[in-house]
Amino acid sequence: MGVLLALTFPPSPLGWLAAVPLAWLFVRIKHSSVRRTFQETWWFACGLFGTLLLWLPASLMGLLGVGIIALYPFLVGLLAGLWAVTLTLTRALAGRFVLLALPFALTLLDTLRETGALGFTWGNLGYTLALTPLVQVAELGGVSLLGLLVGLSASALASRRRALMGLTSAAWLAALSFGLTRPAMPEPNRTALLIQGNVDPREKVVGQTAQDWSRYLALTGRGLAEREADIVVWPETAVSWGAGITDQAGLQAIHVPVLLGAALSDPRPRNSVLLTQEGRLLGKQDKVKLVPFGEFFPGSRLLGPLYQAIFRMMGLPQLTGREPGQGMAPVVSGDLRFGTLICYESTFPVLARVLVREGANVLVTPSNDAWFGSSMGAEQHFQMGRVRAIETRRWWLRVGNDGVTAAVNPQGVVTQRLPRFMAASLAVKFAPVNVETWGVRLGDAGPWLTAVVLLLIAVVAARERRQGPPSHDKRPEGC
Incomplete structure (x- = not known):
């Protein structure tokens, strides 16, 4: 049963x-x-x-x-x-x-x-x-x-x-x-350009920094040439960010804010979302809720040799895990206050509540579900996160590496959605909302x-x- x-x-x-x-x-x-x-x-x-x-x-x-x-x-x-x-x-x-x-x-x-x-x-x-x-x-x-x-x-x-x-x-x-x-919500009056890169997950583990930057900058440029936008959103860990990575200079040519998922390595590896405009860093949110055995490895000090042996058996590099963020707050661009729930975080109601109490009037989820392949895991993940829009009565913008990339209104209705497993951009309508639900x-x-x-x-x-x-x-x- x-x-x-x-x-x-x-x-x-x-x-x-x-x-x-x-x-x-x-x-x-x-x-x-x-x-x-x-x-x-x-x-x-x-x-x-x-x-x-x-x-x-x-x-x-x-x-x-x-x-x-x-x-x-x-x-x-x-x-x-x-x-x-x-x-x-x-x-x-x-x-x-x-x-x-x-x-x-x-x-x-x-x-x-x-x-x-x-x-x-x-x-x-x-x-x-x-x-x-x-x-x-x-x-x-x-x-x-x-x-x-x-x-x-x-x-x-x-x-x-x-x-x-x-x-x-x-x-x-x-x-x-x-x-x-x-009751019906107010008509959306803003536009977000969601960029779905469709990068192979094994390539991301090995590291294809220059190729990733070229892909996302090109998709963004083509998307903005077709449609004006108030914000551009890239997926989780879309690119690597840090000293010595010259490709990030390409952001200087993008005149609208870009909310991008980035793998940071200085001083400790972090999974973060950065808000930039014309190459200037305006805000940052580190991922707080890391995926067990994926982004951090419980008992790694004691079991480190065992983990490394398993990684070798699976043909993976020697993964070291990431450092969790220590707090959550919206990243701000004008009157838009983006509450970022990075991938796995979108399944935790308490994190969405914290962000809304801190003033978030839009929820955004950069994600990378490419590990799930064509299984139902990605759809389960998306439907669980969709409930956050209803709980908080916020627009929820979700962009995945290979999907699910979509806009969900405060009633949980999927207003626009991009097919999975394709590299493309999607211009979606949304609006900031400031109500606070029970x-x-x-x-x-x-x-x-x-x-x-x-x-x-x-x-x-x-x-x-x-x-x-x-x-x-x-x-x-x-x-």
Whole structure:
């Protein structure tokens, strides 16, 4: 059944049905022992993450060799273990209120999985609703609120109680009504030129500095000759930047601001976005959330020789990782304040909230999904980031090395999109927006509220266990 839940995540249109396979798991947990709960949940979650992340070995094996296959079951087993431990503890502590507690436990787990250096957001339940009108509710409480809605619906189905299913149906109707009645946003009045270079990822690892600069400068020149723009955006690590690289002087001929992804090497390697105009550096944002085992290597001081042996086996240079940024703030050009979410960062709601609170009125994501090849990984990544536009009610401009390159309006509608796997430019319309949603204002309080609910359920359940059921009546089972 975990496989069926995976099939409701984007790009699948079956998100409406996500609560059904989850309800099956909740029923099994309700009637299982604590030990059995762990086993049932672990296998269910293995099916979920094993299917959802199937693109990982399929897309990376051609680039990194068969060694990536060994990492795939490890990652799936680890993610499944987090589900199993969380729901087993919930089963043990919540007693007869387990069906009420399970949705809150999964919502809290999804939030915790986003934190720390090893944060990983794939599998967050809320994304199952990303392609439905219900996703508009993210304005009120972020993707976590969507996940809670799916979880509570699963609990109502598992309980088989008409009253609870009626309340859940009412909640869905209210969310659907909210989603279908969002007011239209102001017409876009600015133009961005998005540059999709379509550079082979292996060439980027080896280093093709001069060729990369020539490619992006040529695409930019041709694009600006056809259409005026307020900003030009290049993908993540489109070029190398630093002392001794003369090609960056070509920016002097570009008279509009250029927001470019750059690999910096001085004094430490960084993945950054630079804002330049006519060769002058106007602003910079370093990538804060690095990809584990891709941009940084946990325990590298201890495991350095092992990593280097693996790199040699895969035919890669001796990668050293990058230094993370220490803060986030918009980069500014006139009245445009660009909140940059570099590639992987676009899947983390908290980072978008931070940027909007700091004044960002446009969200921009330079990305490089070429590693994913033609698998569904790139599309999953894009659809997850698209929810950031809805949560913050900002235009989201995304430019990928080989795609996905697109403009998304504050209602999450893809207004323009460039086909993948081609070198081209795309002129898109957008507008700065300065509203602040409830999701931005209160999003950080969600985990605390969820934890409080779980604590209250555990306290009530513990009190009941101490007192024992009264002999003169039969208490109804909880939700």
